[in-house]
Amino acid sequence: MTTTGTPSPGATRVGPARRPASAPLRVLTVVALVAGVIAIALIPLSATPYTNYQLSVVAAFAVAILGLNIVSGYAGQISLGQSAFMGLGAYAAAFGVTHGWPVVASFLLAALLPAVVGLVVAIPAVRLRGNALATVTIILPILAVPLAKRFSDITGGSEGLNVDWMHAPAGVGLDDDQWRYYVVVAIAAVLFLLGRNIVVGRIGRAFAVVRTNEAVASAMGISAHRYKVLAFTIASFYGGAAGFLYVAVVQFASPDLPNFLVAINMLAALVIGGFASLWGSVVAGFFYVYVPVFAGAVDPSRTNIFYGAALLLVLFIVPGGVSGGVSRLVRLLVGRLFGRRPPARDDDALTDPQPITSTQQDTAVPDASPDGLRSSVGPRKEVP
């Protein structure tokens, strides 16, 4: 029964499309994906060992930054502590390796130990908001470095822990760098797939509404506190897993990794790559690894200048980061080439908005909390 006098012409659109995508855009995405997978598979066979090493490090950092993206980009809770979890994961992996653990056991330790630490930290920490939460999270790397140096029995102190593992099995016909590349990229791909599944469904929608409006979240039965803790825990899990991947490539865990500058640079790289975007995390991984390389070619101290300039560019020109900018550009080009703007659908009456459009100026503020119902206002504290 249609009640509003605007009968919808066709069947209801309940496709899987998460965002408006036209047919040519979908084809383009599939082609790009297939080409990407082939390129990723073939590159290490012809690249230099050093390039393979760098690309593997990119994959490790992309995973760490994906975790950061889940808590900061998707759930909106700024964390400056991601490097601490990556460092913890790296030490845990090195611990497992030096004690002769099976690889799978080392991986589980490297991912789950940081997840548990993240959970324990998050339960009280996410009661804070915005800058206060960011300030608390920055304590993690600041604590992690001296702790790593202090417990030198386990961590190797300032020297760090060298490990010797993840060699190409005999008979595979691959060098170590190629083998490590494939292992690391495969694990990273699985983690990205799992991350994608998280951010597109029930959990991802809950993260998004917690980020944009906690009053609406609670009205829809979503506990903001619980989902912030969850996002933080997932981020810590990804940080730890990234630490494992890092040790698989670099064969080394040291106090340089949990450093807070690493966390800040990861966040900056994420802003540049694109918040709340899976591709953004990949771009950020490349940015994180390659900017110091390029900057180093000019002058090693110039990395920060590159970061600063890129950040400013992104903030002023492409607020969605590189991934957002590229996808907008692709949409625009596809729209031009195929004669219509993909997001527009001219096959129904409502697309041409009724006269009401012009009567409403207050559409500019609906993102604000309803009725001053900000959870910091009012007699009730948000969610015990």
Next chain:
Amino acid sequence: MTSRLSVRDLSLHFGGIQVLDSVGLAVEPDTIVGLVGPNGAGKTSLFNCISGHYRPTSGSILVDGVPTLHRPPHRMAELGLSRTFQHPALQLDASVLDNVLIGAHTRLRGGALSWALRLPFTISGERRARQRAGELLDHLGLAGVADRPAGSLAHGLHKRVELARALLSEPRLLLLDEPAGGLPHAEVEQLIETIRAIRTEFGLTIVIVEHHMGLISALTDRVVVLVQGRKLLEGTALEAQRHPLVVEAYLGRTAA
């Protein structure tokens, strides 16, 4: 028969300011109750108390006989309560469909791990939720804009998206905060029809805060008039409109 919603002796202070003063209210199943009163009368505050967003200073609230005062707001949906907001609160960059699907949260099961692994029940649940959301969008005349970013829609459509989101949680009790606010006349007529239809179809009990007296008269079984945090009177819409105290409260003493 227990009332769907029962508010007893409810008071709310913000610091020294008395926002609600011993307000009582009973809403029977399958009725529509209007909540009217001048700006600042405490209508939205009463809604916020009912939905758990504000904690009243004293009094009690029961939904289907269940006391709700110590429930956090995110545990109200499981009692079959849903609401819309005075100022539509949508994620402007997300699609209309994604905005509406948030309403399905309590209807879907499974935590992060189940969803990460795409366990079969999450896939079928998601499919059902999308199906249901599609039907609702169709119902509310939004099917054509399902994939568009919510921010690109006109204000009147935002209100419908909010309504669809609230309905997707399959509530028994629905709180509508100024559903006609800012709508031109023709749209209000349409809205009245829509609310009537969804009420019958979903067996809803509805409480409406609204200034639009036409909508109140057309829809409500009973009207509660709030003035300065107190219940002035309760009756039919016609009784309320004719009551001298209501006229005075709205228009001032001399006009009466």
